[in-house]
Amino acid sequence: MNFDARRYVIVAFIGLVGIIYTLRLFYMQVVDDTWTLRAQEIAEKRKEIIPPRGVIFDRNMRKIVSNRTYYNLMVCEAKIKNLDTVAFAKLIGWTVEEVRQRFKDIVKGEGTYYNKHSGKRTSNYQKIRKYPFIKELTLEEISKIAPHLDNFPGFFEEVTSMRNYPFSNGANILGYLSEVTREEIEQDRFYKPGNNIGRSGIERFYEKELRGIKGIRYVVTSALNNAIESYADGKYDTLSRQADPMKMGMDMIIQAYGEKLMKNKKGCIVAIEPSSGEILSMVSAPSFDPNLLVGKRNIGLNYPKLALDPNMPLFPRPLQAEYPPGSIFKLVQSLIGMQEGVIDENSGFPCDKGLVGCHGHASARNIPEAVQYSCNPYFYAVVRRIIHQNKKSNMFADAELGLNKWHRYMESFGLGKELGVDVSGQRPGLIPDSKYYDKWYGHHQWAFSTIRSISIGQGEVKLTPIQMANIAAIIANKGWYYTPHFVKSIGNKGPLTEYKKKRYTMVNSKHFDPVIEGMRRVVNENGGTARMARLDDLIICGKTGTVQNPHGEDHSVFIAFAPMDKPKIAIAVFVENAGFGGTWAAPIASLMIEKYLKRKIKDKAKEQRIFDARLSNYKTVSE
Amino acid sequence: MRKDETLVSHLDWPLFISFMLMLIMGLATVYSVAYNPENPSLFSFDEKYGKQVMWLAISLFLGLLVFLIDSDIYRKFAFPIYLVTLSLLVVVLFMPAINGAHAWIGVGSLGIQPAEFAKISSALLLAKYISELSVKQQNTKNVLGAAMILLVPMALILLQPDAGTFVVFTSFLFVMYREGLTFDPIILGVVNAFPGIRFKETWVGSHFIPIMFVAIFLSVITLLLSNVTITIPFLSDTKIPGSMGVLLTLAILGISALLFIRRFGTKRDRSRATIVIIIGLVLGGGLSFGVGTGFSSLAPHQKDRIELFLGLKEDPNGKDYNRNRAMAAVGSGGLVGKGYNKASVSSVESNHVPESETDFIFCPFAEEWGFIGTLVLIILYMFMLVRIIIIAERQRAAFNRIYAYCVGMILFYHFAINIGMNIGFAPVIGIPLPFFSYGGSSMMSFSMMMFILLKLDSQRKDVLR
Structure with a gap:
């Protein structure tokens, strides 16, 4: 074969x-x-380089938010050799138990994932990865540790950048940063575990504008996760870029001064430049040093204290506290009355104390007098005419029609809705409409007499202090406003477009003059309620308010603008439980205006009186 | 220098050149993959490439010796050489284990692996044994003798254990097939022991190579289907297990073949074909059933391994780490590769692919040179293997022919399994890629094999028998 x-x-x-x-x-x-x-996936790793966050300046180019270098003490378990735990604990000033516990916490903190195939839970922790052992050490702290790290292979330092606030003011406006949550990582792939994100205030609202552009380096890594070389000679690498500096409309000197004035008091100051809508200052008292909330360690240490403080320093009152406006509301009522034609500049109403309580003064014969005297019965009469215009035969239907018209006016003043200030978490306040009262009293079950307390800014009406300041700005502008905002310019691009849009109220500018005249008298004429706000060489126009408070002493309110002819500042001051508006809120506003426009306070006694004031409701926190 | 002139003029230059080309490519790859910038010289003996240069020099020196010595000694001394390697295979079992195997004699990187040399000596002895058989080869004793030559070293190698080299020894089956050795006498002895059966030949015993591959094909299909359920659409969506599906398909195929032959075949064809088909059906079904049940009765870790290999399961960071990393390295090469010395996954430094300078050296080569490179490599290997078969078939002496086939088949096995495990076509068993992988023993043994073949071929006309 x-x-x-x-x-x-x-x-x-x-x-x-x-x-x-x-x-x-x-x-x-x-x-x-x-x-x-x-x-x-195996060999090429994206290494992300996080740039320092954008720097923030105030309107006079003072640096108010910058960055400082900190150090993380990192650990990579795979590289640890014969760790002398006792010596290491001594070096970092911990106990041996704390060191051991920290190792356990790192492993635990990484969480686990569920393997579908094996049906087992496995830890995300990997021995060859590096993890921060102690975060955010200062240069001082790391310089004690770093020289000895050679004795502890597996431990090394890494540079990181964190916020620094040269002024210890404006904490509630600026906000703070904290580590991203799991949900945030899932929503935005920019973030990786351990990254920081703006948690409140400007830092949160302008997160995307401040975080900059991450740099990406592609490196070839070994099975032990060491970088060996840059991938493709760095052809695909991108450089990190810090965000453009941001310029705020705030005047940090005024902000600091305002916080000093509000020390030992509860309340707020909001100052706006009427011609631009830029917020010059926004004091929320009591406040805290923003440096207290820099970095994980500080937040862990200080946040609970701040959160538990009975004075609620973390609560941004100017944006979130909703107060009845009190007498300052009468300004808006007069404007609406005149626009509606139910009254005119020279309408007079008797001060009928049988209707509502008032203080001793002659009956107002015109709007300026009514504002000057802040006559309660006068505004009852005005608002009754606004609500009941006899357009419908049914009284209740008439009230419904009138109230809703009134509500639309109020909305055009930015009331009863979120103003749209460039920080997150602001409240709308409350301007009731017919639906609101229908819910309370039933359809066609209410008329002016039921709801009359809204005439003098009591009852259901609620405004936030920033809305109050905005009323002052609108009056200063005679009928229009820019939405109040903090950021004047991002890089050199100017503010966001929504802050470039002039918003007109439904009231014609000619109706503002009598109101402004009234406000001038409030401060500058005998019989005005805010004589304490008077300045010799500067005409301030203002209106006091004393908000009845069922829970305690009345709140003291004052809104104003100055100077009268070319207004540069519009301001609202709200002092909780301080009593009569002219006594506390007015002089504080006056000091703020003087400091801003003159940079110097003439009447030191007036200033000292405010500094010394320690209002009764302010609770002292034992350290 | 007359002798040299004969050598030069009688040397098979195509084979020699392809052989040298591969040695150069191999060394270049080892240099690239083990490159250490601190010792960039190719001759720095601290590095693997320096050592490989040394092994290469030793191999070439041995080759020179082979060329100088008369080729007749291999036939004459085949048995003593075989005995020496056998004794080395015994000695090695008493050596300390490295990576769990008693494979090395000597110390450190200068040790040798007797198993590598056992391939040559077994090839020589097998060639001598078969070539000296009489024309009447079909007896049990001869076949068993040939089998014994292989089984003894295979058993010793399995004791090390070295599964890779053990598998390579089955390449000699191809040689036996080519030489017409048949297992028929043995099979007939068994089959005819049953009463009433009188076969003259079984066909299985002599065509074992084609049959083996049909069997492997069937087994793989059975295993692939072992975990699935087949729904038959016509029979009210009856569900049957996948392994039954193979049996069913076989049955349908067989019955249609029977009907076809009944309709068109002559009477004589019919009876023969019917028997063949029925036997084939029974054997195929039995095999498929056996594999299916055998598989399900395997230990979990063995099952895992088979399932991973067949892609029925994934565990890229665990049990399937090596193969997954290797395939990633190969696949990432693209059309033209990442460039010489630019392997990112399979460099020794990055260490993603284990043994990337030895058993997985195809990875860095494929990663750096891309498909162009791997195509060249495969063509070069194909050329070499076919050339060896051409050389084998032109020998006058049966010894030379059989030895050449042995060399060809060993190289083919190494090529097919080594590259196969880099592309997911073969299980990961550690065997080197000839002429490429780093390592003294494999370098020397493959080179010796080639030099002996070249020498035998150059003297083929001297043999007049």
């Missing part, structure tokens, strides 16, 4: 393997990119 033909079986076999392998390699290497992606 001849087996020579069998050579062809063998050759065919070899050829077959050769062809199959060639096709397979062609598929794996050229056609299918699964394995290329897998290789990238």
Whole structure:
């Protein structure tokens, strides 16, 4: 038998393997990119370089938020060799138990994932990865530790950047940063665990404008996760870029001064530049040093204290506290009355104390007098005419129509809705409409007499202090406003577009003059309620308010603008439980205006009186 | 220098050149993958490439010796050489284990692996044994003799244990197939022991190579289907297990073949074909069933391994780490590769692919040179293997032919399994890629094999028998 033909079986076999392998390699290497992606996953790591956050300046280019270098003490378990726990604990000033516990906490903190195939839970922790052992050490602290780290392989330092506040003011406006949550990571792939994100205030609202652009370095890494070389000689790398500096409309000197004035008091000051809508100052008292909430360690230490403080320093009152406005509301009522034509500048109403209580003064014969005297019965009469215009025969239907018209006016003043200030978490206040009262009293079950307390800014009406300041700005502008905002310019691009839009109220500018005249008298004429706000060489126009408070002493309110002809500042001051508006809120506003426009306070006694004031409701916190 | 002139003029230059080309490519790859910028010289003996240069030099020196010595000694001394390697295989079992295997004699990187040399000596002895058989080869004693030559070293190698080299020894089956050795006498002895059966030949015993591959194909299909359920749409969506599906398909195929032959075949064809088909059906079904039940009765870790290999399971960071990393490295090469010395996944430094300078050296090569490179490599290997078979078939002496086939088949096995495990076509068993992988023993043994083949071929005309 001849087996020579069998050579062809063998050759065919070899050829077959050769062809199959060639096709397979062609598929794996050229056609299918699964394995290329897998290789990238294995060996190429994106290293992200986080730039320092954008710096923030005030309107006079004072740096108010900057960055400072901190150090993280990192650990990589795979590189630890013969760790002398006792010596290491001594070096970092911990106990041995604390060191051991920290190791456990790191592992625990990484969480676990569920493996579908094996049905087991596995820790995300990897020995070859680096984890921060102690975060945010200062240069001082790290310089004691770093020189000895050679004795503890596996531990090393890493530079990080954190916020620094040269002024210890404006904490509630600026906000603070904290570590991203799992949900935030899932929502925005920019963030990786351990990154910081703006948690409140400006830092939160302008997060995207402040965080800058991450740099990405592609590196080839070994199975031990060490970077070996840059991938493709850095061809795909991108540089990190710090965000453009941000300029705020705030005047930090005024802000600091305001916080000093409000020390030992509860309440707020909001100052706006009427011509631009820029917020010059926004004091929420009591406040705290923003440096207390820099970094995980500080937050862990100080946040609970601040949160538990009965004076609620973390509560941003100017944006979130909703107070009845009191008498300052009468300004808006007069404007609406005149626009509606139910009264005019020279309408007079008797001071009928049978209707509502008032203080001793002659009956107001016109709007300026009514404002000057802050006559309660006068405004009852005005608002009654606004609500009941006798357009419908049914009294209740008439009230419904009138109230809703009134509500639309109020909305055009930015009341009863969120103003749209550039910080997150602001409240709308409350301006009731017919639906609101229908809910309380039932449809067609109420008329002016039911709801009359809204006439003098009591009852259901609620405003936030920033809305109050905005009323002052609107009056200063005679009928329009820019939405109040903090940030004057991002880089050199100016403010966000919504802050460039002039918003007109429904009241014609000619109706403002009598009101302004009244406000002038409030401060500057005998019989005005805010004589304590008077300045010799500057005409301030203002209106006091004393908000009845069922829970305690009345709140003291004052809104104003100055100077009268070319207003540069509009302000609202609200002091909780301080009593009569003219006594506390007015002089504080006056001091603020003087400090802003003159930079110097003439009447030191007036200033000292405020500094010394320690209002009764302010609770002293034992340290 | 007449002798040298004969050598030069009688040397098979195509084979020699492809052999040298591979040695150069291999060394270049080892240099690239183990490159250490602190010792950039190719001759720095602290580095793997320096050592590989040394092994290469030793191999070339041995090759020179082979060329100078008369080729007749291999036939004459085949048995003593075989005995020496056998004794080394015994000695090695008493050596300390490295990576769990008693494979090395000697110390450190200068040790040798007797198993590598056992391939040559077994090839020589097998060639001598078969070539000296009489024309009447079909007796049990001869087949068993040939089998014994292989089984003794295989058993010793399995004791180390070295599964890779053990598997490579089955490449000699191809040689036996080519030489017409048949297992028929043995099979007939068994089959005819049953009463009433009188076979003259079984066909299985002599065509074992084609049959083996049908069997492997069937087994793989059975295993692939072992975990799935097949729904038959016509029979009111009856669900059957996957392994039953193979049996069913086989049955349908067989019955249609029977019907086809009944309709069109002659009477004589019919009876023969019917028997063949029925036997084939029974054997195929039995095999498929056996594999299926055998598989399900395996220990979990063995099952895991098979399932991973067949892609029925994934565990890229655990049990399937090596293969997954290797395939990622190969696949990421793209069309033209990442460039010489630019392997990112499979460099020794990055260490993602284990053994990337030895058993997985195809990874850095494929990663750096891409499909163009791997195509060249496969063509080069194909050329070499076919050339060896051409050389084998032109020998006048049976010894030379059989030895050449042995060399060809050993190289083919190494090529197919080594590259196969880099592309997911073969299980991960540690065997080197000839002429490429770093390592003294494999370098020397493959080179010796080639030099002996070249020498035998150059003297083929001297043999007049």
